[in-house]
Amino acid sequence: MISIIIPVYNEEKQLPILLSHLESCSSGYISEIIIVDGGSTDESTKIEGDFENTIIISSEKGRAVQMNSGARIARSPVLYFLHADSFPPENFDRLILEEVEKGNKAGCFQMRFDKDHWWLNLMGWLTKVNHISCRGGDQSLFVSKELFEQIDGFDESYKVYEDNEIVKRLYEQKQFTIIKNWLTTSARLYEKMGVWNTQLLFVEIYWKRRFGATAEELYAHYYNRLNS
Template sequence: MISIIIPVYNEEKHLPVLIDHLQEASDGKIQEILIVDGGSTDGTAMHVKFDSRLTYISSEKGRAVQMNMGAQHAKGEVFYFLHADSFPPEHFDSLILASVKKSKKAGCFKMRFDKDHWWLNLMGQFTKVNHITCRGGDQSLFVEKELFFEIGGFNENYKVYEDNEIIRRLYKKKQFTIIRSWITTSARLYEKLGVWNTQWLFIEIYWKRRRGASAEELYSHYYKRLNS
């Protein structure tokens, strides 16, 4: 069975829509849905606490910290880390478990954005490629519980780029797969900053990391650009 772990911060708008989608798209192989809240100031916590389908966990803010917290509480044999604005495909739970049974103990889905733009459509096509440079957190991540703890979980030093950092370690295990179904994620950051500004920011973060930038340097650069 699968434990879905969703780190959130002020997701009152997106979360109810996602939960309904997960219920409709799954084949009943979900043991629990854990909402790990990093101190939301909107109605996120209240909504979760009154929804019997969900387990609410309070955490320090920071996706790596929140996802590790969720993993510590999770009961399923497979963890599925999902962003609050990303919608997995039909039968996603069966697809994940089928991959695990084939000894592919970690992986993600192909990804497309909910915005029709030629560049974003092209980026979505690259997610078909099973290579570390084509990965990102919006594609979601499943990983067998034993493997997750074996590699030490998410590196909590990273406040940004935490998904890529753990995926790089999973690739070294040579068990990472791409499920050939589409997850659909929100393009809200691209809409906020503009497509080209957002893409350039991601390129900067990627190359800074390749050149040895620390987790703090990545965080500082990301939020400086985000708020400029």
């Protein structure tokens, strides 16, 4: 069985859509959906009673902290970390468990955006490639709880880039596979900032980290650019 962990902050509109999608696309291997709220000021925490096997907990804001909080209470041997605006494919839970049974203890799906733009289409196509440079949090992440605990989970010093950081450690364990089915994620940040400004921001974050920027410096740069 699988525990799905969804970190949220002010996702009252998105969460019901995602939860309905998960219910309709599941093959029946979901034991629980753990929504970890980082202090939302909207109605994100009011949907618990509407969906079966869904619980809501609170933690400090920050995806790494929130996802670790969800993982600590998860009951299943397989964890699936999912962003609120990413929609996994049909039978996603069965596909994940099939990979785990093959010995693949961590991985993600191929990803495409919900916006038709040649650059975003290219970025989506590159997620087929099993290389660390083609990874990102919007692709979701499954990992056995045993392996997750072995590598000490997400590094909570990261408020951005936390997905890339843990994936790097999973690649070092030689435990990462790509499931050849498409997850669809929202292009809302690209629509807010513009495709090229958003892509430039991600490139800046990548190279700053590559040249030794701290987690705090990455966070400061990201939010300064986001709010400029």
